[in-house]
Amino acid sequence: MLLVVLSGALALLAQTANGASPATRVALFDSVYGAEATYNLSMWRASLFSRLEQFISDNPALHLHHEVRAEEWHKRFEPFQPFITCPPDQRLERVGNEHDGGKWLCGLDKMKAPCNVISVGSFNDYGFEQAVLQNTKCNITTLDCTVSKPRVQDPARHKFFKKCMSSEATVTERKDFMSYRDLVEGELRLPSTDAPLLKIDIEGYEFPVMSEWTPDTPNLPSQIAVEIHVASWKRQALSKTHPIWNRHRLGVLDLGLFFAHLAELGYGIVSKEDNEYCGNCSEFTLFRVEAAVPSRATASRISQLRRHRNRRLRRARRHA
Ligand SMILES: *[C@@H]1O[C@H](CO)[C@@H](O)[C@H](O)[C@H]1NC(C)=O
Numbered sequence: 001m002l003l004v005v006l007s008g009a010l011a012l013l014a015q016t017a018n019g020a021s022p023a024t025r026v027a028l029f030d031s032v033y034g035a036e037a038t039y040n041l042s043m044w045r046a047s048l049f050s051r052l053e054q055f056i057s058d059n060p061a062l063h064l065h066h067e068v069r070a071e072e073w074h075k076r077f078e079p080f081q082p083f084i085t086c087p088p089d090q091r092l093e094r095v096g097n098e099h100d101g102g103k104w105l106c107g108l109d110k111m112k113a114p115c116n117v118i119s120v121g122s123f124n125d126y127g128f129e130q131a132v133l134q135n136t137k138c139n140i141t142t143l144d145c146t147v148s149k150p151r152v153q154d155p156a157r158h159k160f161f162k163k164c165m166s167s168e169a170t171v172t173e174r175k176d177f178m179s180y181r182d183l184v185e186g187e188l189r190l191p192s193t194d195a196p197l198l199k200i201d202i203e204g205y206e207f208p209v210m211s212e213w214t215p216d217t218p219n220l221p222s223q224i225a226v227e228i229h230v231a232s233w234k235r236q237a238l239s240k241t242h243p244i245w246n247r248h249r250l251g252v253l254d255l256g257l258f259f260a261h262l263a264e265l266g267y268g269i270v271s272k273e274d275n276e277y278c279g280n281c282s283e284f285t286l287f288r289v290e291a292a293v294p295s296r297a298t299a300s301r302i303s304q305l306r307r308h309r310n311r312r313l314r315r316a317r318r319h320a
C-alpha cells in the first residue's frame with residue numbers, strides 16, 4: 001500500500017514538469033480517513049510552536065530539563081496527546097502483558113503475511129512476541145544485548161539478535177549495537193516495500209535511533225509503539241554513545257522536537273499512556289499516514305526544473 005501510493009506520487013512528480021507544483025508529501029491512505037488524518041497531522045505541525053510556548057508559560061518548571069517533584073514527571077508529556085485515529089478497519093487494541101510491556105497497536109490482527117514485526121528491548125519477557133505469533137502470520141525479530149539466554153518462541157517465525165539498537169554513528173564504536181538500517185537492510189534483507197511494525201523500549205536510545213531517520217531510511221515502520229524516557233539512568237556513562245546526548249534529562253522542548261521530527265516523517269500520535277511503573281516514561285503509539293518524497297526523487301526534480309529554467313533563459317536571451 002505504502003509503496004504503491006508512493007510510486008504513484010513519484011510518477012505524478014515526473015508528469016508535472018511544466019506546471020503544477022508536485023506534491024512533496026504523500027498521503028498513504030487514499031480515503032476519507034487518509035485525507036482527515038493528514039489534515040490533522042498538518043494542523044498539529046502548524047500549531048505545535050504556539051501550543052508548546054503556551055504550555056511553558058503555564059508550567060515554567062518544565063521549561064528545560066529541571067528536576068521536578070516525582071509526581072510531576074509525567075506532566076511534560078501532556079502536550080503530546082493523540083491527534084489521529086487508527087484507520088477504521090484497524091481497531092486500536094492492547095497487545096501483550098496487562099501491565100508494563102503491553103502495547104496499544106492499530107489492527108495487529110489485520111497484518112497480512114508476508115509481514116514483519118520488530119521488537120527492540122525485551123528483558124527476556126516475550127508476552128508481546130507471543131501475542132504477535134498468535135494473532136498474525138508475521139515474522140518477528142527481537143533485539144536485546146542485555147539478554148544472555150534468549151527464549152526463542154517459534155524458530156520458524158521468531159529470530160533473536162543479542163544486540164541493542166542505537167544510531168549508525170554509535171554502532172561504529174559499539175560492537176554490541178546495531179542500527180535500524182543494519183537490521184532491516186543488512187540482517188533481515190526486507191523487501192523495499194515492507195513497512196514493519198516496530199515496538200521499542202530501550203531506555204532513551206529511542207532518541208538516537210529515530211533522530212537519524214530521514215525519508216530515505218529504508219523500511220520505515222508502519223507504526224511504532226515506543227516507551228519514551230525523559231531521564232536516563234545515572235549509572236549510564238556520559239559519552240558520545242550516551243542515549244540522550246550527554247545529558248541526564250530531557251525537557252518538554254526536546255519532546256516537541258522529537259514529535260515534530262516524527263510528524264515530518266508522517267507519523268501522528270494515536271495513543272498515549274503514562275506508565276504507572278515508570279515515572280520518567282510514557283508509552284506512545286505513532287501511526288504513519290503520510291510519506292515525504294525521498295530526497296533522490298526531490299533532487300532529480302530540482303535538476304529537471306533547473307534545466308527547464310536554463311532553457312527558458314537561453315531562449316529569452318536569443319530573442320532579446
Ligand atoms: C482528526 O481530529 C479530530 C479532532 O480534532 C478527530 O475527531 C478525528 O477523529 C481525527 N481524524 C483522524 C482520521 O485522525
Ligand SMILES: *[C@@H]1O[C@H](CO)[C@@H](O)[C@H](O)[C@H]1NC(C)=O
Nearest residue numbers: 114139140155156157158159
Ligand atoms: C520469515 O518469513 C520468510 C517467508 O516470508 C521465511 O522464509 C523465513 O524463514 C521466516 N522466518 C524467519 C525466522 O525469518
Ligand SMILES: *[C@@H]1O[C@H](CO)[C@@H](O)[C@H](O)[C@H]1NC(C)=O
Nearest residue numbers: 070073231232233234279280
Ligand atoms: C526518574 O529517573 C531518575 C533517573 O533514573 C530517577 O532517579 C528518578 O527516581 C526517576 N523518577 C521517577 C519519578 O521515577
